[in-house]
Amino acid sequence: MMDTSGDIDSKAILAAPHSDQVSTCAPFSVVESASEFSEEPRGFEAVAWDELRYGSRIQACRWYAHCIDDIYLLDAFLKLAELPDIDTESVKLLLRALKLLRLCDYSVEDLCSILAHASAYFIDAFGLCGSVMDASEVGNVLTTLMFVAHCYVQDETCPLHVWHLHLFRKYCPLRTLNAAIIRLLEIRRYVLRLDSQDLSSRYVSLYKAINPHKVEDAAGEEHHSLISTKSAILSKVSGYTANQ
Numbered sequence: 001m002m003d004t005s006g007d008i009d010s011k012a013i014l015a016a017p018h019s020d021q022v023s024t025c026a027p028f029s030v031v032e033s034a035s036e037f038s039e040e041p042r043g044f045e046a047v048a049w050d051e052l053r054y055g056s057r058i059q060a061c062r063w064y065a066h067c068i069d070d071i072y073l074l075d076a077f078l079k080l081a082e083l084p085d086i087d088t089e090s091v092k093l094l095l096r097a098l099k100l101l102r103l104c105d106y107s108v109e110d111l112c113s114i115l116a117h118a119s120a121y122f123i124d125a126f127g128l129c130g131s132v133m134d135a136s137e138v139g140n141v142l143t144t145l146m147f148v149a150h151c152y153v154q155d156e157t158c159p160l161h162v163w164h165l166h167l168f169r170k171y172c173p174l175r176t177l178n179a180a181i182i183r184l185l186e187i188r189r190y191v192l193r194l195d196s197q198d199l200s201s202r203y204v205s206l207y208k209a210i211n212p213h214k215v216e217d218a219a220g221e222e223h224h225s226l227i228s229t230k231s232a233i234l235s236k237v238s239g240y241t242a243n244q
Contacts, residue, residue: 043068054078054086061091066099069210073111074098076209080119080202081126081142090139097143097167101150104158108210116202117149118142120194125187143167144180152192 044062049055052075058065065071074094078086101111122145126133133141143163151157160181164174172180185192194202 044071047071054083054091057086057088057091058095060088061095064092064095064099066095066102069108070095070098070102072209073115073206076206077115077119077142080116080205081122083126083138086138087135089136090142093139093143093167094146097146097163100158100163100166101146106150106154109207110154112203112206113153114146114149115206116199117153117192117194118145119202120198121145121148121184121188121192125184128187140168140171141184144177145184148181148184148192 044065047055047059047062047068049059052058052072054075058071058074062071065074074091077094098111101114106114122142125141125145126138129141147160147163160178161174164177168174168177
């Protein structure tokens with residue numbers, strides 16, 4: 001099982017070798033474990049945990065969230081991945097993975113697109129390997145697929161060795177992680193593009209989780225900001241023009 005008690009080291013991120021395709025990570029306050037917090041992070045007291053499908057699991061790991069939006073984003077992501085349940089170690093890892101993406105300065109729209117793709121990829125992987133995948137492996141596979149999805153969706157990416165350093169180094173060697181990625185790509189037959197309708201539906205579910213007031217207007221129609229954002233995402237990653 002992966003030891004996810006440590007948090008991401010900002011100094012190490014900034015010092016790590018970067019290729020021309022790496023986005024810049026911003027400095028942040030480092031916490032090695034939840035026990036180092038002296039008080040609950042701001043805003044989490046307002047979360048209606050009982051209204052979230054995975055609320056009890058995420059609440060136990062809330063200290064690892066970079067911001068309150070990541071609580072709602074993770075819950076929506078896990079729903080799209082069609083998981084019946086998830087263990088706390090996996091939740092910690094996924095929150096740290098979201099934090100890494102945030103620190104690499106990806107936008108909310110980028111995160112929603114990445115998670116939309118990763119959730120679809122996971123359904124295929126779990127359908128084939130779920131019977132032999134233990135609870136701890138779920139988080140590892142989901143996080144690995146987040147890496148795969150961000151490589152497909154983004155023009156500027158954070159290289160695998162950085163993901164390994166901050167999220168997987170206590171679990172497996174880099175070579176093993178690379179082999180796991182190849183296997184997950186084989187399961188998808190190396191096809192990372194999603195059907196436009198499936199991508200749109202997943203993206204809206206994630207976007208709505210953190211921007212409910214921007215999704216529909218008073219008449220129940222999609223808000224213009226979501227339409228334009230969704231169109232841009234579909235055009236960028238799928239080559240489709242979204243119907244408006």
